[in-house]
Structure formats: C-alpha cells, structure tokens
Amino acid sequence: MKQFFLFFVFCTITAGLLRSQDSSSLLQQYKYRTPGFRALQLNVNAAGDFTDAKRINTDDGKSNQLNSAFQITYFRIVSTDKRQHQSSIQLNPSYYQTKLENGSTYFHTRNLNLQSGWNRIDRFYNSKNFFFEIGNELVVAGGRQKNTSNIRTYISNNSYAADKLIIGAGKGRIENIQDAQMALFIVNDLRRSGLLQQEPDAATMYELAVLITDINNIRVFDNRIRRKYELTRIDSFFQSKQLISTPSIAYFTTVNDNWALAFNPGRLRGTRMYVQFNPGIRFEETVVDQKGLNINEFNSTSKAFSYFYSPEIGIEHYQPAGLRWQRNVTASLQFQQLFTRQNSKTESTGTITETENFSALPQLVLQSFYGVGYYPNNRTIVNAGLNFDAIYGKGFLGSAEREYYILSPGVQVTADYFINYRTRLFLTAGLNYRYTDVKNYAPGFLAYDKNLMTANFNFGLSHFIF
Numbered sequence: 001m002k003q004f005f006l007f008f009v010f011c012t013i014t015a016g017l018l019r020s021q022d023s024s025s026l027l028q029q030y031k032y033r034t035p036g037f038r039a040l041q042l043n044v045n046a047a048g049d050f051t052d053a054k055r056i057n058t059d060d061g062k063s064n065q066l067n068s069a070f071q072i073t074y075f076r077i078v079s080t081d082k083r084q085h086q087s088s089i090q091l092n093p094s095y096y097q098t099k100l101e102n103g104s105t106y107f108h109t110r111n112l113n114l115q116s117g118w119n120r121i122d123r124f125y126n127s128k129n130f131f132f133e134i135g136n137e138l139v140v141a142g143g144r145q146k147n148t149s150n151i152r153t154y155i156s157n158n159s160y161a162a163d164k165l166i167i168g169a170g171k172g173r174i175e176n177i178q179d180a181q182m183a184l185f186i187v188n189d190l191r192r193s194g195l196l197q198q199e200p201d202a203a204t205m206y207e208l209a210v211l212i213t214d215i216n217n218i219r220v221f222d223n224r225i226r227r228k229y230e231l232t233r234i235d236s237f238f239q240s241k242q243l244i245s246t247p248s249i250a251y252f253t254t255v256n257d258n259w260a261l262a263f264n265p266g267r268l269r270g271t272r273m274y275v276q277f278n279p280g281i282r283f284e285e286t287v288v289d290q291k292g293l294n295i296n297e298f299n300s301t302s303k304a305f306s307y308f309y310s311p312e313i314g315i316e317h318y319q320p321a322g323l324r325w326q327r328n329v330t331a332s333l334q335f336q337q338l339f340t341r342q343n344s345k346t347e348s349t350g351t352i353t354e355t356e357n358f359s360a361l362p363q364l365v366l367q368s369f370y371g372v373g374y375y376p377n378n379r380t381i382v383n384a385g386l387n388f389d390a391i392y393g394k395g396f397l398g399s400a401e402r403e404y405y406i407l408s409p410g411v412q413v414t415a416d417y418f419i420n421y422r423t424r425l426f427l428t429a430g431l432n433y434r435y436t437d438v439k440n441y442a443p444g445f446l447a448y449d450k451n452l453m454t455a456n457f458n459f460g461l462s463h464f465i466f
Contacts, residue, residue, distance in 0.1 A: 026205050027269060027320040030180035032079050033210075037217050043071040043426075045460025059103030069094035079176070084131075087120040106150055113143035121166060129173055133274070135166035152292025162282040170274030174318060178267045179216070180209040184323050185378045186234075186258045190244070193254055197245045204241055211237055231256060258378050267326065267373075268318035275313045282306040298348035306340040326373030328385070337362045363393030371412075379418035386411055404438040422464040429457040 046068040051061070071092045078085035096111040121135030139162045147154040183205055190196050200208070215233055220226035234255055238244050244251055282305070289299040314332030321327055338361045346353045371385030387410045394403040410432035418424045434452045 025202060026180045026184060026209065027177050027323065030175065030177050030206065030209050030269075032176040032179065032213060033081075034077060034079050034213060034217050037077045038219075039075060040465040041071075041073045041075070041462065042465060043073075043460055043462045045069060045458060059105075061100070061102040063098070063100045065099075066095070066097045068096075077176075082125055084123040084125070084173070085121070088118070090115075090117045090119075092116070104150065108148045109145070111143065111145045113141065115139065115141040125173065128171075130171050131169065131173070133166065133168045133170070133276075137164045137166065137280075138162070149292075152290060152295050154288070154290045156286065156288045158284070158286045160282075160284050162280065164278055164280035166276060166278055168274050168276035168312075170272060172270060172272035174268050174270040174272050174316060176266050177269045177320060179212040180205075181267055181320075181323065181375065182212050182258070182378065183208040186255060188323075189254050189258060190251065193250060195248070195251045195254065196243055198243060200241065200243055204243075207241075208237060227260070230259065234259065267320065267375075268328070269320050271315070271317045273315045275311075277309065277311050279309040280307070282308070296348060298346060300344065300346040302342065302344045304340055304342040306338055308336065308338040310334050310336040324375050326371075326375070326383075328371040328373070329369070331368040332366075334365050334367075335362070336365055359395070361393060361395040363391055363395075366390040381414075381416040383414045384412070402438055404436065406437075407435045409433055416462075424462050425459070426462050427457070427459040429455075431455050 046066075050064040069092070071090065073088055073090045075086070075088035092115045094113050096109070098107075098109045100107045117140070118138045119135070121133060123131045123133040125131045139160070141160040143158050145154075145156045187196070187200060187205065187208070191199075211233065215230050218229070220229055231252075235247065235252075238255075239247070284302075284304045284306075286302045287300070291297050312332055312334035314330070314334075317329045319327045338359075340359045340361075342357045342359075344353075344355045344357075367387075367389050369385055369387045371383055373381070373383045375381055387408075389406075389408040391404075391406040391408075393405070395401070410430060412430045413428070415427045416424045432454050434449070434454075436448055436450055436452070438448055
C-alpha cells in the first residue's frame with residue numbers, strides 16, 4: 001500500500017505541474033505535415049579492457065573483454081490532417097567476448113546475437129480528432145554462445161520470433177515540433193547578435209518552421225550540394241521577408257552554425273488517449289550441447305510456443321514548457337493473458353528424458369513515466385525521468401499455481417551532443433529497483449530475487465544517413 005500511495009502522490013504532483021502554460025506559441029501551435037519523410041540511422045558503440053597481472057605467491061593472470069554492437073534503422077513518417085503513419089525496419093547485431101587465463105586454467109566466452117524487427121502503425125483521424133489505429137510489431141532474433149575451458153565445451157544456439165497485432169481507437173494527436181524549435185533557435189541567435197532588421201511576427205515564424213520541414217524532406221545525397229541547397233533556401237526566406245538587411249559573414253555563420261550541427265531527434269507536443277487490443281504469437285527454441293573431461297556430457301532441445309492477448313488503455317502527454325524545457329507524462333494499464341506450451345528433450349549418458357509443460361499466466365500491468373527535457377541550445381539535449389511499473393499475476397506454471405506482484409521504480413537519464421552534421425554522441429544511464437513477492441501454493445521450491453538493484457549505462461555514436 002505504501003508504494004501505491006507514493007505513486008498516487010507522484011501522479012498528483014505531475015498533474016499540477018502540467019497546468020503551467022507554454023511560453024512559446026510556435027511550439028504550442030505548430031503542426032508537422034509531410035507526405036513522406038525517410039531516413040536511415042546508424043548507431044555504433046564498442047567497449048573493451050585488457051589486464052595482465054604479475055602476482056606474488058599465486059599464478060599470474062591475463063584477461064580481456066570485447067563488447068561491440070551497432071544498430072541500423074530505416075524509418076518513414078507520414079503526417080497529414082487525416083493520417084499519421086510511422087514505420088521502421090531495424091537490424092541489431094552484437095558480439096561479446098571474454099578470455100581469462102590463470103596459470104593452467106583458461107576460460108573463453110563468445111556470444112554472437114542478431115536481432116531484426118519491423119514496426120508499423122497507422123492512425124486515421126476524423127474532423128473531431130478521434131482516430132482509429134492499426135499496426136504490427138514483428139521481431140526475429142537468433143544467437144550463439146560458446147564457452148570453452150580446459151575441461152569443457154558448452155555451446156548454446158537459440159532462436160526467437162514474435163508477432164503482435166495492434167488494433168485501437170482514441171482521441172488526441174501527438175505532433176513533432178523539432179522543426180519549430182530549430183526556427184526559434186536560429187531567430188534567437190540572430191537577435192542576440194543584432195543581425196535582425198525587424199522582428200518576425202507569429203505567421204512568419206510558422207512559415208520558417210514549415211520551410212525547415214520541407215527542406216528536410218528533400219532527398220539530396222551529395223553533402224556539398226545538399227548544404228548549398230539548404231542554406232540558399234533559408235537565406236532566400238530571410239531576405240524575402242526583409243528580416244535582414246545586408247547579408248554578412250556574421251549572419252551566414254550564425255545560420256550555418258545552427259543548421260550544420262543540429263539535426264535533432266524528435267520533440268513532441270500533444271495529448272493522446274487510447275484503448276487497444278493486442279493479440280500475438282511467439283516461438284522460442286534453445287539447443288544446448290556440452291562435452292568435456294570428467295563432466296556430465298549432455299545435449300538438450302527446448303521449444304516453446306505461446307499465444308497471447310493484451311487489452312490496454314493509456315494516455316500520453318507531451319508539453320513544451322518554453323523553448324528550452326519539456327515535460328512528458330505517460331501511463332498505461334493492460335491485462336496480459338499468455339498461454340505457453342513447452343516441450344523439452346534431454347539426452348545424458350544414454351538416457352533420454354522428455355517433458356511437456358503448459359502454463360497460463362494472466363497478469364495486470366501498470367506502467368507510468370514522468371520526464372523532464374532540457375535543450376540549452378541546438379546541439380545539446382538532456383532528458384531525465386522517473387518510471388514506476390507494477391505487475392500483479394496469478395496463474396498456473398506447470399502444476400503449480402503462483403500468485404505474485406512486482407514493483408519497479410527507476411531513474412533514467414539520456415544526453416546527446418552534436419559533433420557534426422546529423423552526427424551526435426549519446427549517453428544513456430539508469431538506476432532501477434525491483435521488489436518481487438511470490439506466493440507458491442503448490443509444493444516445491446522457487447528461487448527468485450526479492451530485492452534487486454541494477455545500474456546501467458551505454459554510450460556511442462549516432463548518425464543519420466539520407
């Protein structure tokens with residue numbers, strides 16, 4: 001009850017904060033419209049370490065570790081008055097390796113994984129901002145892990161596939177406003193440098209934001225030609241609106257500095273309430289083979305087929321509290337019903353064992369998030385947020401009926417800094433706590449982490465390829 005009380009207080013405070021008004025009418029009013037924006041994004045990160053220890057009264061030791069991953073994503077956005085479309089195709093391979101040597105003992109681990117996904121969502125709006133939505137989420141993954149030492153070899157191959165259909169309806173619309181943010185930053189820098197001949201009115205600022213959206217939708221693959229085209233269109237706008245007098249190097253470098261180093265990730269505004277019904281299927285297979293000296297040699301195969309459905313209601317609210325500050329609130333409640341049939345076969349020392357289990361696990365899931373964003377300039381972005389999730393479930397796992405609940409508060413931080421045109425460094429970090437309580441009514445022993453604290457971070461490079 002204490003945790004739910006704290007969550008209620010948190011929601012109350014959040015609702016009060018959201019009553020404040022936006023300080024920028026352009027961010028509040030801008031409507032992002034495009035017949036089809038396309039981009040290719042590449043994220044790359046790698047880490048590693050090496051140690052060589054000369055020890056006294058014990059064996060010397062050596063170890064090294066390599067962890068690398070990259071992600072390539074193609075996405076497309078369509079935004080008209082009647083329709084919003086978002087789709088993406090993602091490929092995410094990763095490799096992990098460790099090697100430890102300690103005298104005559106060595107241990108070597110290699111882990112290779114490949115995951116791909118396809119997501120699509122379409123929302124169709126009427127004149128009163130009600131919408132119907134339909135979409136799909138498909139994930140296919142596979143991996144291989146190999147552990148070798150001076151006494152054994154362990155190999156595990158796994159495959160995974162899942163598909164979820166999204167059918168929903170609701171009211172409200174979320175708009176992308178990063179182009180309006182760009183327009184404000186450019187004009188503000190010109191104003192501070194004393195380069196504006198006259199102040200642009202609200203209609204002119206809106207036209208500038210629309211121009212930036214249109215420029216970003218034009219496909220010009222040669223970087224030099226593209227830069228000339230983009231800056232020429234911006235310069236023509238400022239001169240035709242008589243916002244500057246005589247072009248100068250100070251004017252040019254101010255516009256170029258904002259444009260060249262600041263292709264921002266999306267910034268959002270608006271509120272959407274929705275209800276969804278999400279059925280789906282999932283398949284998993286794991287094949288294990290272990291061999292070695294003086295150990296139990298075995299091989300096993302495990303296959304699991306699942307089908308599920310999850311009705312969900314939720315709300316999303318994104319509020320630009322001025323040019324440099326952003327507040328985001330999301331909350332959803334869903335009922336998940338998962339049915340799984342698992343078949344396992346193990347062969348060890350000539351003995352074959354086969355088992356089959358069926359589980360029906362319903363659970364109620366609450367997810368909530370409150371975040372704050374800070375945008376001091378067009379090349380720096382910092383976001384921080386609090387999340388709180390709660391899960392309650394009761395169902396059969398094999399022959400045992402289990403009742404459980406999980407409470408998971410956490411803190412997340414992300415930061416981005418632009419180092420080149422459409423290229424940025426990113427950092428993500430998080431601290432999460434999970435409390436779990438399981439009541440096992442059937443005989444048997446169940447091991448789990450009652451209290452778990454985890455911390456994580458990741459940094460790397462992200463680049464948009466057009």
